[in-house]
Amino acid sequence: MIDSPDLFKKLTLFPEPELREQIVMQGRIISAGQGDIIIREGQFLDFMPIVLDGLIRVYQEKEDREILLYYVGPQETCMMSLTSAYFDKESTANGMAMENSEILVLPARFISEWQLKFKSWNEFMIRTFSNRYNELLGSFTDVAFKSVQVRLMDYLHERSERDNTERIRISHQTLANELGTTRVVVSRILKQLEYENEVRLYRGAIQLITK
Amino acid sequence: MIDSPDLFKKLTLFPEPELREQIVMQGRIISAGQGDIIIREGQFLDFMPIVLDGLIRVYQEKEDREILLYYVGPQETCMMSLTSAYFDKESTANGMAMENSEILVLPARFISEWQLKFKSWNEFMIRTFSNRYNELLGSFTDVAFKSVQVRLMDYLHERSERDNTERIRISHQTLANELGTTRVVVSRILKQLEYENEVRLYRGAIQLITK
DNA sequence: GGGCTTGTGTATCATTTGATACCGTCAGAA
DNA sequence: TTCTGACGGTATCAAATGATACACAAGCCC
Structure with missing residues (x-):
């Protein structure tokens, strides 16, 4: 069972009591050790992780090469899971815990439901999309034009x-x-x-x- | 004044009557000739374009080089404007009409408002974010790993x-x-x-x- | 026709990046 | 201590990409 007061000390983005209740009811918290793979390329995702403590590295592999996509820190989530959950696509990236991490895991089906119901959740989604997009755009330009x-x-x-x-x-x-x-x-x-x-x-x- | 029946023959994504009314009231339609620049790098965007007819090419420039980001076809919109509008950032890309195009222009302040009010608009936003993100991710991997x-x-x-x-x-x-x-x-x-x-x-x- | 712009072919050379191989060092495990 | 794996330095060679320069041809305008 989730310890609610403890959870919302770490997760301050969602003030709505009803949303908090839902999160406590539907979510579960997992621990990942340093080096643990959370998400693997090709995997279908039916959950969405929100990092509470720690750091997740999201990256792509190609043969013996790797390239960083982004890091997911506390109170952030992973783009992969969002697009994957919405349109039932498989993940095209890997996610690995860089530190011992604590992660709130929510079933995918709620993320669109809550999005229409709760303003804070909606903002969280949009901000995530927007930030991650800009970040990726920067990386793209760098790889394309910089040595x-x-x-x-x-x-x-x-x-x-x-x-x-x-x-x-x-x-x-x-x-x-x-x-x-x-x-x-x-x-x-x-x-x-x-x-x-x-x-x-x-x-x-x-x-x-x-x- | 917008010709409503004509508009919604081209724009079929939004069935809600109230939303349609809003769009007609707040939007205006512009024509762009082939080669016209719609959005310029560095520009702050206070509007969101939805293409009705034609094709917009969105690309980045660096000195004498260019690289394609994506095309925006009918019933699609431009990511730049979404992230730019939400967080008041300047555009990091250029947009040019590749054909004679007709574009519905909506003031930025409505895009978040409608998003909580109208399911179809909400889905449109999420789908746009998701698709564009995946598309860009593909381009990124290609540039990083392919010749x-x-x-x-x-x-x-x-x-x-x-x-x-x-x-x-x-x-x-x-x-x-x-x-x-x-x-x-x-x-x-x-x-x-x-x-x-x-x-x-x-x-x-x-x-x-x-x- | 003459002149102009655009598109293409190609040579030359430099730089960047990649692949492979080998060696020495460091730190921790056994 | 010795062994082992991770780490870093470096040489060599190949391939990919970039920069510059020049030539020629096609199509268009005058």
């Missing part, structure tokens, strides 16, 4: 801001998987950037040099 | 299906602008494909060879 080197630096700066540190803990392989390229390419470019005094390299970490 | 040659052939096959002909009327430059690359690259690849007996080339047209 790997530029995308790599952009990524490091973003991470630096997000984690609030100049020293980013990430391996070259993981970085390659975020950017959709290979480890060797990342190592080569990073070395070049080190010569150019943009970064300093450590085992398992990259230091951004601010000038 | 220009493969994307070029994919494009030709799509066009061939859409226009129902094996002979696609398009210049190499225009094709380059669809794919986000340059004319020379397109010419080179097409010539290669001609050697391989995949296509036959004409001035201003490309013939797909079906085997």
Whole structure:
């Protein structure tokens, strides 16, 4: 059974009492360990996850490559599940827990129902769609027009801001998987950037040099 | 003044009488000639266009390159305007009429209002978001993982299906602008494909060879 | 016809990215 | 300690893509 007060301390987006009641009644909470796959490519989704704690990485695979789509943090949900649930399409991406995460799982059939009934739910949906779309559009333009080197630096700066540190803990392989390229390419470019005094390299970490 | 019976012959998605009344009252219809720019990058949008007749091409520019985002056909609308209208962001794309087009223009402030009031409008919005998102996701994966040659052939096959002909009327430059690359690259690849007996080339047209 | 624009073919060269292979180092497990 | 797997550096070669330049042909306007 869901502990309602505890849940709505973490999930503050939905003030309507009736909606809260519905969520408690229909949802369940699952825990995912770091590295657990939540959603797999090709899977049909009949549920919608909302992250309460933790972080989910959503990405695509192609043979031995990967590329990041987006992260899902607390109080956010995954686009895949929305479009998948509405039109009964299979997921075209994978979702993996990057930290130990707590996830509220709601049956798909409610997401359209609630959307007409509850203003806050409706706004949540639209905001999710809109934000994710803009985010993806940005990624698309970047991949289409920017070099790997530029995308790599952009990524490091973003991470630096997000984690609030100049020293980013990430391996070259993981970085390659975020950017959709290979480890060797990342190592080569990073070395070049080190010569150019943009970064300093450590085992398992990259230091951004601010000038 | 909008000719109501004529409008709803072209716009069949919204059966609710009250919604139809609203649309007639608040909307206006504009005509765009072939080549007219409807939406420009950086523009703040306070309206939402629904195409009645014709075709709008939505694309991004970067210096002397272009890349296609999507086409908007009859009874469809443009994502840009949705996200732009909801969160008061500027458009990050351009929209150009590819044919003489007739467009229903609705003030932005109604799109969220109607969405809670009218089921058909709500579905229209969600379907638009969902379809456009999936479409963009496909483009993203293609650009990230496929070669220009493969994307070029994919494009030709799509066009061939859409226009129902094996002979696609398009210049190499225009094709380059669809794919986000340059004319020379397109010419080179097409010539290669001609050697391989995949296509036959004409001035201003490309013939797909079906085997 | 003469001049102009658009479309196409192609050569050359540079840069970027990818693929493969090999080696040394580091850190933790056994 | 030794073994092992993850991590990173680097060399070599290939392929894809981009940039520039030039030539020629088709179609249109005058």
